[in-house]
């Protein structure tokens with residue numbers, strides 16, 4: 001039921017009834033409808049800008065989960081890269097030094113990937129920059145692992161070919177020396193036990209009861225057994241090859257003969273007090289290229305890092321040698 005409308009006529013000073021045609025009514029209706037539609041559209045637009053649909057919310061959650069995963073991957077890559085870096089450093093600085101091999105060329109390790117764009121497919125993805133970055137890091141790490149593994153293969157080959165050398169180099173203590181209690185006097189200036197003057201002591205003295213077993217410290221051949229009442233007393237020299245020899249002095253008795261092949265750890269004789277010696281002990285020397293060198297550097301099979309430090313401490317103590 002439409003309202004009845006009146007209009008005031010200023011000339012006749014009368015109100016008169018306004019007649020509205022069907023056409024006008026229809027136009028008015030359309031105008032209302034149009035306004036409603038416009039309002040609704042704007043409302044929906046504002047709503048959808050401010051609030052996501054459930055589907056959008058789901059997708060957004062997936063994206064943020066994926067981003068988190070990629071971040072976790074990158075953190076793991078950080079760890080792997082750091083472990084790998086450590087392996088490379090040990091490889092170059094320790095293993096390759098032992099085997100006298102050149103460090104691996106830096107450009108070999110850091111070599112990139114040539115050729116076409118490997119990540120073209122990934123460029124189409126959402127977050128392509130992040131994904132490509134991660135993929136690239138993964139490629140680099142994979143390649144480094146392969147190179148490192150090849151380098152270790154080389155080292156294994158070198159170790160096998162140098163096995164003889166590693167077996168020959170003196171690498172243990174010449175007597176059982178638990179807790180290093182038998183280490184008495186080391187390399188350096190010491191008071192001579194008989195002459196009572198400062199003399200350079202070219203070896204390490206191990207105090208031990210007469211008859212204690214003496215071990216050969218590396219594979220080799222008995223070059224000389226010498227029986228004497230003076231100087232080194234009863235002594236043995238072993239030739240290890242590679243220009244390295246060891247000397248064992250003041251022995252009670254020998255268990256090997258000149259020319260005999262010996263292995264590291266073989267008993268070659270017994271601790272005594274022969275020659276110029278003030279108490280039963282073993283005087284041990286290492287010679288390289290004819291020069292006497294500090295034996296402390298030739299116990300590496302035998303000692304932990306801590307024991308090694310302690311042995312240096314003990315053998316450095318001033319005082320008297322047993323000669």
Ligand SMILES: [Zn+2]
Pocket residue numbers: 201203204205282283284321322323
């Ligand atoms: Zn000595």
